[in-house]
Amino acid sequence: MRTINPGLFARLMRLPEAARTDLLEFLGATPIGDAQLSAVIDSVTERLTRERAQFRAEAS
Structure with a gap:
């Protein structure tokens, strides 16, 4: 199992929940x-x- 770079993980976790979930599944x-x-x-x-x-x- 490969780990995610901590900086990239932090960026990923700032995404909205739906996008974050999709990307984590991917x-x-x-x-x-x-x-x-x-x-x-x-x-x-x-x-x-x-x-x-x-x-x-x-x-507007």
């Missing part, structure tokens, strides 16, 4: 390196940021 089933995990977290964070911005724009 990590349990798929071998992934630190660089790849960092890129996935970045991608999820960017997507969530865009969705929030779009929601706020529509609400």
